Amino acid sequence: MIREYKESDYNAVNVLGRDINPDYFIKLSPVSKCFVYEEDNEIVGFILVDIFDDRAEIIDVAVEVMHRNNKIGDKLVKYVIELCKEKGCDNITLEVRVNNDAAIKLYKNNDFKIVSIRKKYYSKGTIDANLMQRKL
Numbered sequence: 610m611i612r613e614y615k616e617s618d619y620n621a622v623n624v625l626g627r628d629i630n631p632d633y634f635i636k637l638s639p640v641s642k643c644f645v646y647e648e649d650n651e652i653v654g655f656i657l658v659d660i661f662d663d664r665a666e667i668i669d670v671a672v673e674v675m676h677r678n679n680k681i682g683d684k685l686v687k688y689v690i691e692l693c694k695e696k697g698c699d700n701i702t703l704e705v706r707v708n709n710d711a712a713i714k715l716y717k718n719n720d721f722k723i724v725s726i727r728k729k730y731y732s733k734g735t736i737d738a739n740l741m742q743r744k745l
């Protein structure tokens with residue numbers, strides 16, 4: 610089940626986020642929306658997106674290792690795509706490590722396209738990022 614993030618989810622989301630970055634902690638801004646995927650009263654995934662007037666940017670997506678390959682990430686991305694359409698966004702962008710094949714496949718399966726490469730974007734300037742975009 611997908612639902613909106615609440616303060617009591619803070620620790621669970623941060624634990625999941627450590628797969629993204631060992632020092633991860635969720636940062637919400639006034640334009641941020643976070644949604645969690647809950648299974649048997651346990652948070653097993655989340656997506657964080659910034660939604661502006663005419664566009665959106667996916668900031669983070671994480672799924673607990675034991676729950677990967679169960680389409681949870683796909684459901685979260687699809688949920689955000691529909692929300693962004695409802696909000697009137699023209700497109701959604703995101704950055705993903707060029708070596709993160711599973712994430713790139715997830716995004717391509719949801720009609721995101723690589724539009725450019727951001728050199729030395731991750732890991733203190735050692736890994737490039739694909740900038741991906743999906744027009745709505």
